[in-house]
Amino acid sequence: MLALTTAACGGGDQDRGKQEAEPVVTATEAPAFASPTLDAIKRRGRLNCGVHEGLVGFAYTDNRGEWRGFDADFCRALAAAVLGTPDAVRFVPLTSSQRFDALRGGRVDVLWRATSWTLSREISEGVRFAGVNYYDGQGFLVRRSLNLASAAELNGARVCVQRETTSELNAADFFRARGIEYRPVVMANEEAARNAYAREDCDAFSADISALAAARTLLSNPEQHAILPDVISKEALGPAVKRGDESWTSIVRWTLNALMLAEELGVTSDNAGRLARESRDPRIRRLLGVEGDLGSAMGLSNDWAKNAIEATGNYGEIFSRNIGPNSSLDLARGLNAQWNARPGGLIYALPIR
Template sequence: MIRRVLAMAALGLCLAACDRPERPAAAPSRPAAKAPAAPIAYTPADSPTLKAVRQRGYVSCGVHPGLPGFGFPDVRGEWQGLDADVCRAVAAATLGDAKKVRFVPVPAQDRFGPLQSGRVDLLARNTSWTFARDAGLGLEFTAVTYYDGQGFLAPRALGLTSAEELSGARVCVQADTASEGNLADFFNARGLRYRAVTAASEEEARRLYEDEACDVFTADISALAASRSLMRAPNAHVILPNVISKEPLGPVVRQGDPAWTDIVRWAIYALVLGEELGLTSRTVEQARETAVDPETRRLLGLEGDLGPLLGLQKDWAYQVIRQVGAYHEIFRRDVGADSALKLDRGLNALWNAPKPGLMYAPPMR
C-alpha cells in the first residue's frame, strides 16, 4: 500500500513538471551597432594633360585631313564636322572657349602616332573602337560619338540589291584600315571571290572608284556618304543595304591620365544629356534662369558642384552646350538634314526617342 502511494506521488510530480511552461532561452547578446563610417573625402586627381592644355591655352586635336561631315576645312580654312565639334566641346569644357582648338590633320596609316607621342591631346578622327586598339596601343576610347558600320557604294546603273551579288568584283578599299580586314572577312566567310584595289587614302579610293578602276567602293557608311557627296554625279551611286561590321566611332586619349579620359568622356555626355533634357545652344542660357529639374540644374552647374570633381569650372557643361550645341544640333548640321550627307539618326538616335537608337549617357548625379 505504502509503495503504491509513493508511486502515485512520484507520477504526480512528473506530470506537474511536464505541464510547467519552459522558460525562454536567453537571447544572445548583440554587439552595439556602430555608427556608419563617414564617406572618405575625394580629392580630384591632377591631370597632366589638362595642366598642359591650360598652360599652352588650347587643345591640340588630331582630326581627319578631309572627310565631309566629320573633319574637314571649309573654303575659309575653318574646320567643320562632328569630330571637329567634339574637339570644340572639350575646349569649351576645359578652357571655357570652344575656339581654343588647334586641329592637327592625321593620316589613317599613322593616326595613333601623334597621340602616343604627345603631339595631340586627343584623337577625334572617325576611329573605330576595337579590342586590339583599346587593349594593345596604350590608349583609351572615351565614348561613342557615332555608331557606324561598313558598307558598299555601287553605281546605280548596275542594279545591285545586295553585297551578296559581288562575287568576282573589284573592290576599292583604303589600305591599312579596319575596312580592309572587314572586307576580307565578309568575302571569305561566304566563299566569294573578289579583288581588292587598295588606296592610300579615302580621296584616292574615291578617285579610283569614279575612274572605274574598281566596281564598288567599301568603307564606313558615313564615309561612303561623305565621298558620294563629293562625286561628279552623287545621285548616280547607291549605298547597298548590307552592313558588314560594327564601327563604334569616338575620340581616343592616352592611357595613364584617367582624369583627362573622364573630362573628354563627360564633354561628350554633356552633348547627349543636353539633347535628352531638351536644351539647345539657343535655350540653355534661359534654362539657367528657369530650370527646376534637378538633373538639368546639376548639368548646368547650378547644383551639386560636380565640375570640380574633374578639375573644371562649375559651368563647364553649360559652356559646352551654349558654344557648341546639344548632340542633335551637331548631328543635324554636320551629317544630318542640314548637311550634304543627309544621314538619318538611325542607331544614333537617343535611347528614348520615338524610334530608339543607341545614344545614351549616364545620369548627371
C-alpha cells in the same frame, strides 16, 4: 562529461579561429582627380585635337579655311568645356596610319577622327576610348548601272578599301566567310580610295556607310551611285586618348555625355543661359553647374558643360547641322537617335550627378 567538455572546448577554438581569419577592412581615401594632360592644355592655352584630313560632314575645311563637321564640333565643345572658349582648339589633320602615333607621342590631346573602338586597338595601340559619338557600319558603294542588289553579288569584283583600317579587315572577313573571290584595291586614305573608285579602278568602294555617303556627294554624278543595303560590321566611332591618364579620359567622356544629356533634357545652345537661371529641374541645374561642384572636382569650372552646350549646341544640334537633315549628307538618326525617341536609338547619356 569529460568528452562533452572536450568537444565544447574544441568547438570554441574553431569558432575563434574562424573569427580571427576574417579579413579586416580599413577605410582608404580615393586617389586625387588629377590629369597631366589637362594641366598641359591649360599651360598651353589650347586643345590639340586630331581629326580626319578631309571627310565631308565630319571634319573638313570650308572655302575660308575654317574647320567644319561633326567631329570638329565635338573638338570645339571639349575646348569650351576645358578652357571656356571653343576657339581655343588647334585642329591637327591626320591620316589613318598617323593617328595613333600622334596620340601616343603627345602631338594631339584627343583623337576625334571617325575611329572605331576595338579590343585590339586598346591592347596594342596604347589608347583608351572615352565613349561613342556615332554608331556606324561598313557598306559598299557601287554604280547603279551594275544593277546589284547585294554585296554577295560582287564575286570577282575589285573593291577599293583604305589601308590600315577596320574597313580593309572587315571586307576580307566578309568575302572569306562567304567563299567569294574579290580583288582588294588598297589605297592610302579615303580620298585616294574615292578617286580610284571615280576613275573606275575598282567596281566598289567599301568603308563606313557615313564615309560612303560623304564620298558620294563629291562624285561628278552622285545620283548614279548607290550604297548597297548590306551592313557588314558594327563600327562604334568615338574619341580616343592616350592610355595612362584616367582623369583626362573621364573629362572627355563626360563632355560627350553632357552634350547627349542636354538633348535628352531639351537644353540647347539658345536656351542654356536662360535655363541656368530659371529651371527648377535638378538634372538641368546639375548639368549647367547651378548646383553642385562637379566641375571643380574635375579641375574645370562648374559651368563646363554649359560652356560646351552654348559653343556647339547639344548632340542633336551637332548631328542635324553637320550630317543630318540640315546637311548635304542628310543621314537619318537611326541608331544615333536618343534611347527614348520613337523609334529609339542607342544614344543614352550617363547621369551627371
